[in-house]
Amino acid sequence: MPTLIPREIETSGPRPERIHGYLSINSQGGVSVLDADTVPAKSDAFHGSSKDLEQAIRVAEEHRLDIVALSPLGIAVAGPAAAYEALTGGQIVTREILVYAEAATRRYVTHLDIVGEGQPRSFGCGRVASDETGIEAVILERPRAPQASAAFAAATSTSAPESGGIWPSPIPPSVQGFYLRVPQDVALGLGAPGAHQRGFRGQNVTVAMVDTGHYLHPFFPAHHYNVQTPISVVTGADRKGDPVGHGTGESANIFAAAPDAQLQPVRAADDSGQLVAALAGFMKAASLKPAILTNSWGGDMDFPPISNQLSPQDAAFALEIKHAVESGIFVVFSAGNGQFSIEPQVPEVFAAGGVYMGSNMALQASNYATGYSSPFFPNRPVPDACGLVGLLPRAAYIMLPLAPGCELDTEQSSPDERGNPGDGTPPNDGWALFSGTSAAAPQIAGVAALLLSANPKLSPAQIKEALIKTAIDITSGRCHPRFNFSAAPGPDLATGAGLVNAAEALKYALAQF
Amino acid sequence: MATDFLQAMVILRPNADADEVRRWFESRGLSVMPMENGMLLTGPGALAEQAFGAGEIAPMCGVERPLPIPADLRDHIESIAIPSRRSTY
Numbered sequence: 001m002p003t004l005i006p007r008e009i010e011t012s013g014p015r016p017e018r019i020h021g022y023l024s025i026n027s028q029g030g031v032s033v034l035d036a037d038t039v040p041a042k043s044d045a046f047h048g049s050s051k052d053l054e055q056a057i058r059v060a061e062e063h064r065l066d067i068v069a070l071s072p073l074g075i076a077v078a079g080p081a082a083a084y085e086a087l088t089g090g091q092i093v094t095r096e097i098l099v100y101a102e103a104a105t106r107r108y109v110t111h112l113d114i115v116g117e118g119q120p121r122s123f124g125c126g127r128v129a130s131d132e133t134g135i136e137a138v139i140l141e142r143p144r145a146p147q148a149s150a151a152f153a154a155a156t157s158t159s160a161p162e163s164g165g166i167w168p169s170p171i172p173p174s175v176q177g178f179y180l181r182v183p184q185d186v187a188l189g190l191g192a193p194g195a196h197q198r199g200f201r202g203q204n205v206t207v208a209m210v211d212t213g214h215y216l217h218p219f220f221p222a223h224h225y226n227v228q229t230p231i232s233v234v235t236g237a238d239r240k241g242d243p244v245g246h247g248t249g250e251s252a253n254i255f256a257a258a259p260d261a262q263l264q265p266v267r268a269a270d271d272s273g274q275l276v277a278a279l280a281g282f283m284k285a286a287s288l289k290p291a292i293l294t295n296s297w298g299g300d301m302d303f304p305p306i307s308n309q310l311s312p313q314d315a316a317f318a319l320e321i322k323h324a325v326e327s328g329i330f331v332v333f334s335a336g337n338g339q340f341s342i343e344p345q346v347p348e349v350f351a352a353g354g355v356y357m358g359s360n361m362a363l364q365a366s367n368y369a370t371g372y373s374s375p376f377f378p379n380r381p382v383p384d385a386c387g388l389v390g391l392l393p394r395a396a397y398i399m400l401p402l403a404p405g406c407e408l409d410t411e412q413s414s415p416d417e418r419g420n421p422g423d424g425t426p427p428n429d430g431w432a433l434f435s436g437t438s439a440a441a442p443q444i445a446g447v448a449a450l451l452l453s454a455n456p457k458l459s460p461a462q463i464k465e466a467l468i469k470t471a472i473d474i475t476s477g478r479c480h481p482r483f484n485f486s487a488a489p490g491p492d493l494a495t496g497a498g499l500v501n502a503a504e505a506l507k508y509a510l511a512q513f
Numbered sequence: 514m515a516t517d518f519l520q521a522m523v524i525l526r527p528n529a530d531a532d533e534v535r536r537w538f539e540s541r542g543l544s545v546m547p548m549e550n551g552m553l554l555t556g557p558g559a560l561a562e563q564a565f566g567a568g569e570i571a572p573m574c575g576v577e578r579p580l581p582i583p584a585d586l587r588d589h590i591e592s593i594a595i596p597s598r599r600s601t602y
Contacts, residue, residue, distance in 0.1 A: 212601060235556065236517075247601075271517075272517075275598075276520065276572075279520055279596055283548070296601055296602050297600060298599060298602060299574075299599050300575055300600075302575065312524045312594075313596055316524060316549065316551050317522070320548055323549055336602055339602065436602045438601055
């Protein structure tokens with residue numbers, strides 16, 4: 001059946017530690033269950049002999065498969081993927097398949113298949129590798145959804161999924177007030193359509209993003225965005241999960257600028273959503289040698305600092321960041337939302353600040369974004385230039401996709417502790433209004449991907465030069481009150497060179513390098 | 514209570530035997546990522562706390578948390594600290 005979004009997505013996602021399956025005993029009727037066209041009126045012909053059943057039990061035990069239940073037809077078993085692979089000689093792979101799940105809505109659910117030479121085409125089925133096992137087929141359990149789940153219906157009651165609809169919806173909700181939508185409004189604000197029309201869309205460029213994780217929201221496959229299976233550097237954390245929603249949502253900014261780029265998410269958050277392995281995530285991501293590495297995170301130190309001397313640990317990490325750039329990676333860090341941190345100050349980094357674009361496309365410095373002159377590195381302004389960022393108090397500005405009911409989905413929908421209103425979306429619909437310089441960094445990473453798709457030989461310094469030289473100068477507004485610098489004609493500490501402009505940066509890069 | 518997952522940065526002395534330091538931490542169940550002038554340790558908080566013989570060693574906001582240098586490694590290590598807490602912007 002045709003679907004508006006891909007029915008099946010190939011992934012190389014993690015396999016469950018324990019897989020449930022079924023071993024079909026050799027059918028005495030002579031026709032394997034794998035070859036049966038119909039289910040006959042009586043099951044007798046598919047019963048196994050007691051000899052084959054005993055042999056199959058031995059084989060299952062030899063392969064360290066736990067026997068859950070027995071019948072004359074087969075054995076329900078459970079065990080690790082490796083056990084099934086040894087038994088079949090095939091490989092267990094994961095696929096995300098769009099299925100009717102709870103409450104008659106459709107969503108992606110992870111399925112398992114056995115692939116390899118000699119394996120049947122039937123999804124989830126395998127043949128055993130050797131004779132004399134008593135087993136004619138290995139069948140992996142398919143995910144089953146509870147029918148008319150009351151819990152699901154309650155959880156989604158405020159987002160009201162329609163029967164047969166895809167959940168969460170790939171289409172953002174409409175709320176009152178002015179805000180930007182991905183991809184179209186963000187692309188427009190960054191000047192990306194002009195580059196897209198010239199055929200440069202970020203193709204063949206990998207952008208790695210270290211963040212809280214990445215949830216497979218239907219928004220991404222609906223737009224045919226290329227998201228690689230996430231990597232987690234946190235022991236035990238689900239590679240495919242994102243408890244906060246930050247990494248999922250902010251990554252949509254990359255594709256707004258560069259729809260054909262390839263995203264490699266690197267999860268550095270634990271299951272509570274704390275960014276416990278940001279440094280390790282950065283080093284892991286850099287080791288993958290992506291063209292671009294974007295980071296929407298940092299610390300928060302005293303400003304001005306007590307000492308102008310970096311701590312050994314900050315100096316060591318700054319060296320790692322420098323090394324990544326020296327190896328050819330264009331590294332972007334968010335300047336901060338009032339925070340002051342070492343990462344964006346590293347001179348070779350592209351520090352991403354914030355500009356607010358209003359409904360009439362008027363531009364001003366975002367008072368949500370950090371701006372200062374580095375006390376650690378001479379003549380180092382932060383930011384270099386800006387992406388699109390909302391305003392205080394909440395910067396609820398870009399409608400972004402995330403895991404339904406995750407931390408940001410819930411938080412943004414509610415008034416904050418000072419009584420500022422929520423974003424107007426339900427707390428569990430998989431969409432929320434947010435931004436911050438966390439949005440600016442992936443936007444700039446996306447624009448850099450456009451330039452690299454036009455000229456893959458551009459160095460990080462050349463990309464930086466093209467973005468800075470062609471940014472739109474911002475002359476009004478102030479940055480975050482903690483720093484309180486004014487935007488003014490020419491470069492300034494509120495917005496750096498201004499708002500990046502993809503089309504102009506592309507022209508510059510093609511003409512100059 | 515042990516933090517679930519920790520990262521700690523090791524700054525080596527100029528003539529340190531980095532392999533010996535790496536083996537020492539790996540033998541205690543921690544992962545080691547080499548850095549330009551040191552190494553980054555990662556792993557379950559409980560293992561890290563055992564390795565350093567320290568109590569709770571969760572990261573703090575804005576400042577690094579120094580850790581005691583294991584006696585076996587004093588000739589090789591200049592300092593060890595848990596980096597200040599990072600968060601999303």
